[in-house]
Amino acid sequence: MNLKRYRVTNIQEALQLIKRDLGPEAIIVSTRQVKEGKGTFGLFGKTVLEVTAARDDKPKATLSSALGRNLNGQPSLDVEEIAPSTEVEEPSLRSPSPLPPSPAVAPLPSLDSRALQPIRQELQGLREVVEELSNRTSAFEEFSNNQLRHELGEMRHMLHLMASRSSLPDDLDLPENLMMLYQQLKFGGLEDKFSRRLVLEAQKNISDEDLQNFSYVKIFLARMLMKIIRTTEGIEYITAPQKVVALIGPTGVGKTTTAAKIASDQMLKRKRRVGLITVDTFRIAAVEQLRTYAKIINVPLRIVSDRQEMDKAVESFSDCDVVVIDTGGCSQRDEGQMFELREIFDERGRIHNLLVLSSTTKDNDLNEITRKFGVMPIDGVIFTKLDESASYGTIFNHAIRFKKPVSFLSTGQKVPEDIEMATKERMVDLLLNISGS
Template identity: 35%
Template sequence: MPLKVYRARTMSEALAEVKKDLGAEAVILHTRSFKTSGLLGLGSKNMVEITATDDEPTASKRAQRPARRTTERSPTPAARSLSSAAASKAYGKPAAPVALAQSTFATPKSDPSYTPESEPAVALMEHPVPPSHQNRGFSQPSAGVMPVAPSRQDKPAQDASLEDELHSIKRMIGRILSSSSSPSSAPGSMPDALFEHYLALTEQSVATEIADEIVGKVRDELSAAELADAEIVRETMLRQIAKLVPAAGDSPLPRRPADGRPLTIALIGPTGVGKTTTLAKLAAVAKLRHGRTVGLVTTDTYRIAAVEQLRTYADIIGLTLKVVSSPAEMRPALEELSDCDVILIDTAGRSQHDGDRLCELRTYLDEADPHETHLVLSTTSAEAVMLRAAERFAELRPNRLILTKLDEAVNFGVLLSVTRKAEVKLSYVTTGQEVPDHIEAGRPDRISRLILGGPDA
């Protein structure tokens, strides 16, 4: 039995090579996966190895041997006559002529029409099933050879498709089970159109209690006929989601507050959420689109090149920048910018777990006394991280929320949980790194479409 070894990157590719070389009747003897070593440990990759042969399996040969022994050692005429007589006595039938027995058990190879493929794998029974046994449900044995199920290795594409389908079903069942804590969310307890949108909410990681709340409001608002209309259900879902997103609704045109001071806006938040880039976008919009005079203040003297980054933006846009190294320097810096229409304050990023740094940040804010304090959070962070940050930074009394990096977010359902946890109004969202284009006002209808339809909405 000649053996051949085939190697490929995937099992499908290896099976294709086996079938191409040995045909559909190839026999798979062994498979294994291994990793090839690259140069200096780099560039290693997974490989699949298949050992196969095109020879007839040994088990099949063994199955044919009893048939050949039966034909080569045919019983003598006397033995066949005795056997026939015994059968007649047992079943009450006349004995069959010896010639018939000889014809039945004649060597197949003596037949000119004999071919090896026509030889049965197992010799047929000598005697038929008696009539008494037939009445009890027994049937005559078939003279054909039992068909053998084709090898699974012959259909790798079908197996892969079946695997993908089973995986999709498993994911669907998992979503249903994970959302079955409330009786109202069970598949049979709501119309199909409503249930499809409920699954869309869970896929976007909307908290179960919030999803149940939305579905309950939609069900209360619509009639049975309207609940059967997918488009009406969708529009109602979008409207109910939008109601859960509190928007600041600030005027895009900055104005001086009633106290006569420049509109002072401070940005706070954890490290790496994009505060400095967002501040540059706000400054560019106020200066270039609305013609306002803008002053910049930064307290971020901890991060390497943070001041230089903001100074570069200030030079490009044509703004005045003040660097504040201590809380005592904050008020003098603001007084120097009192002629500006808007003052934007960039603060150092602080970990939500660092209580001392958060207290230090509070002293800066107390000295600045900003009209608006915007908490900046990145939508690429995990839900638990965002909720924890919103909880800790709430001690600094922010009254606005900016969500950054929507273009990089995986899902958007967490936005509902964050806005509810932070108890602040959404002011802006950012959708990229370009200044000043990739920033827009936080609109509830825009957020609701993202939550229900995903990034492509």
């Protein structure tokens, strides 16, 4: 087996090299995208295609060579003479040709070991042929799969192209790759204004040659986005000996669930002492929800109703490394509720306010919510329900518009596992699907 590996920019280039080096009979064993160079997502390197190809140097086994013995073990009958078509062809998806009719066989004289010998040889011959055929079939299947995968990739590329051409904006004159990425950004929910700014900036800064390389352009855009957005590393950005965070936000976005996830993560993974506080005193069910979580995680819980009580509760947790405060959901349009919340959380200082928003909320609503809650200091944003969202552009629109750093991403209902510290790489991946390309 002669095996060769190539790093190329496209499959056509690989096919030419394989044909040149290994001949037309070579097969593609595998293809994959690899990053040349180092860095997160290979951001500082280039993505190339790695193609492994092989040519089988063993002489071809043929049915004729395997069956070229008669039942007496004599290498007499030339099978080609009987049925030339039985020679093993290059495997195909057709069913194998039927075996040639067996030569007339005399009845076996007796079952002594001498009489069994030719049958054993016959069986061995057949076994070799079957093995050879199945090897060739799996190699062929693999080849076909790779071919199919490649063709599917090409078709997807064409479809993208056709889709982008059918809705090309008249006023944007972009090279093909940038146009496709512009469409992808817009399809992902990134506001048109931001998408345009990004691709035009990229066009100015990428050479004509690099613009031909789709992966390069995509990574370039990813790096630009990573420069724009900010993250807080969860609550690790708080350097005070005691980290006190309050989760504020509209109703039903996942504040209580997220409070429990953060408390649990801090306690179990980071081995910190944690205290929980809730200022959601109006709704018994809401208090019970957090009480249940507190019991499961095994952390103390204090229930408070105003600023004074909250200050006292925080004080009572002076031996805790982390204090997580849950608040009742508050409609941004309810002036009374907003006033009460502001009374407690309007001071920048010891308590860090994290605004909890659902990634499924419409852009315009997120704007209104953020503006209204913005009367209090907002130290970070938590986006929840990523698992229920199909496009993540809204997260970027928010991050670009309000310049608020993102702290956590919540990806499901399960406590404590469905939460992750927001990182720029993960966020950019959500929008541009870099890890999946």
